[in-house]
Amino acid sequence: MEGALDSPMPSQRHMHAFVDEFGQFGFDFAKPDVSERFIVAAVLCPAEGLDELRAVAVRLQKSKWFQNREMKSKILASDGQKWLEVCLRLTQLPVSLWVLVVDKRRLYGAGVTGSKQQFYKYLYGLLYDHLYRQYPSLSIVADMQGHEEFMQGFRKYVEGKQDLPLFAHAEGCLQEFTFRDSMDDVLVQLADLFAGAFARCHEPGKQLDQVAQMEGLLTSMKPRVEFFPREARNLFYTGENASEEEKHNAIVADHCFKAAESFLDENAGTDDESMAHRLFFLRILRDHFVYDSDDSYVQTHHIATWLNETFYREPEFDTKYVTRAIVPYLRSRGRLIIASTTKGGYKIPTKLADVYDYLNHCNQILEPMLGRMFKCHETILSVTQDVELLRKDCYHIAWFCFQDYLLNRSKYTSLAERLDDGALTEDDF
DSSP: OTTOOSSOOTTBOOEEEEEEEEOOSOOOTTSTTOOSEEEEEEEEEEGGGHHHHHHHHHHHHTSTTTTTSOOOHHHHTTOHHHHHHHHHHHTTSSOEEEEEEEEHHHHTTSSSOSOHHHHHHHHHHHHHHHHTTTOSSEEEEEETTSOHHHHHHHHHHHHHHTTSGGGSOOTTOOEEEEEEOGGGOHHHHHHHHHHHHHHHHHOTTTOOTTHHHHHHHHHTTOOEEEEESOOOOOOSOOOTTOOHHHHHHHHHHHHHHHHHHHHHHHTTTOOOHHHHHHHHHHHHHHHHHHHOOSOOOEEHHHHHHHHHHHBOOSSOOOHHHIIIIIHHHHHHTTOOOEEETTTTEEEOOOSHHHHHHHHHHHHHHHHHHHHHHHHHHHHHHHHHSSOOGGGSGGGHHHHHHHHHHHHSGGGGTTHHHHHHTTOSOGGGO
């Protein structure tokens, strides 16, 4: 998630990232040794989980596929069945994944392909934004036997950033960048396997017949896969012949996007932990809004998982924390966050229909509750003859609605029934 955190946040969980890459500099794609993709895979694990991860990795190293040898992608070569079996074992690892997939063909002619140093520096900026800004308390471990030039350059790039305000760390935050020989560290070997697995899915010359099954297994790990360059949707442009609906959609999208951006800007650099969680959530939705064109929702359980990867909290984050501690706060401050009860996620609205979906959802909650309040009012009035509950000042909105109810009773007939039938749940309130 590009630019995920603008400054270090409190209660950061210290993470370890074991990193390896696939691909190399070069844009003469007719040569067999020049890849079309440059892929960086980071295997992320909190400090307290390293012992468990190492034990599982050692068992994988002793398996029939590696027989206690160094776990390298080249051992599996192009054997699709072996890759499937190994990927199945990889999905059982207690890790999180972050992967950068750079399409070098789309970078050609973009001003970053003139020299190796220029190309690498461009990638360093992407890696820095995605890793150190996302995890201010982070130890990176890279393979000293791999593309040492690339990783050494990234290390120098990071060191050059440590005088910037970003590195005015919160207490307990730490940055480290070390190299280890992969032969001596099974966790570095895991990064090689994941880089190789994603290469088998995305590098045209290395894709296997089993690519769909491999992608399914890797996706089950809920990895953060960043494709670059990404094409932002042109949401705000409407041509001369645009319909009224298209114009309204562009206005809604523009407003909601700018409202999210303004909230991020206004609260940048906060030292409030709860606000840090809200900013993190909003950046996820902001990036999804810009770069995902399938009009989908960000799954709530994925958001909870990413919060746990980034922040330390007891008890851990769950979906209820997202729905009750983050979303209501943002909505109450004028930021439109649309939920889907059927799809189980959130998004920033991209069209007017999204806003109507939100209002319909609210209406399904509000009308039955008003119906119950009206019945309560009428019941007490009928037995006391003079107590009108809803006339109290604190119920003035409900009283106003009650007047409409008295005039148009038929349209409210089933309100309480809908609530009593169980159509609504505790989470709707």
